[in-house]
Amino acid sequence: MNSTGLREPIPGHIIRQALDRAFVEDWGLSGDITSRACISPDVQVQAQLRLRGSEGLNDYVPAGLELAKAAFHYDDAKETEQGRSALRVELRQSDGAVVSPGSVLAEISGPARLLLGRERVALNYLCHLSGIASVTRQYVRAVAHTSARIVDTRKTTPGLRALEKFAVRCGGGGNHRFGLFDAMMIKDNHIAAAGGIVPALRAARANGGHMVSVELEVDTLEQLYQVNFDDNTLRPDCVLLDNMSLGDMKRAVAYVAKRAFCEASGGIRLERVPDIAETGVDLISVGALTHSAPIVDIGLDINLSHS
Known part of the structure; x- marks a missing residue:
């Protein structure tokens, strides 16, 4: 990422x-x-x-x-x-x-x-x-009182991604991965096809190369608790907390305990983003920056x- x-x-x-x-x-x-x-x-x-x-x-x-x-x-x-x-x-x-x-x-x-x-x-x-x-x-500006950073997504206009991600940087935000080629992001369909979170992580770490970051998307704490963050062969570099409640985000951040980045995502709105940032997440990815501006x-x- x-x-x-x-x-x-x-x-x-x-x-x-x-x-x-x-x-x-x-x-x-x-x-x-x-x-x-x-x-x-x-x-x-x-x-x-x-x-x-x-x-x-x-x-x-x-x-x-x-x-x-x-x-x-x-x-x-x-x-x-x-x-x-x-x-x-x-x-x-x-x-x-x-x-x-x-x-x-x-x-x-x-x-x-x-x-x-x-x-x-x-x-x-x-x-x-x-x-x-x-x-x-x-x-x-809405999260400036916290350490959270605003980043974009791949929800960009076809053919204009490099330009739109440049615009995000001009606004003070950061860039998530540019495409499917520069970082691994294990989502629900990857987990289903790979046979579970642990097999997906193990395969990603074994095949991704030492320079490739791995992010795991979870939408429940039960999924998160399957990850052993003390095992480098299974530990993701970042965990995406998808559409979680504020309470679950706080619990997820405490469980990860800085052993990986925590990213909040899923329908992020401007009026809600300060509360999300205050849960302690490191990153907040916002599709609306590019698809709805x-x-x-x-x-x-x-x-x-x-x-």
């Missing part, structure tokens, strides 16, 4: 793949036919990306500004070959900052056609990722510069 909270930049190849998919979808075979029909190639504009706010959010955390900047610069080389100058993008905030409604996030200037053809892709990513970062910050309303306002 990767619970890092570091806001490392989105890798360049991830940005390129994301933008390639988005512009194939938006431009299709013909590109921005509206702007080409209505606007002279000589028209220059100045614009601002401004945060407008969203209902239900108290803090606003931008995420994806560098991605948005890359979107406005998409196909720069091709435009230069055709005699058009590239857009100029100046970021006025950084990913992970806390901003207020009305804040200018970036200033953009250059050919109107280029800007309008890239506006929606940039905003789609920026609004979505900023929503995830802003919601994550609310959860992080509202977008942050960010708009692009254009001023005509010259023609």
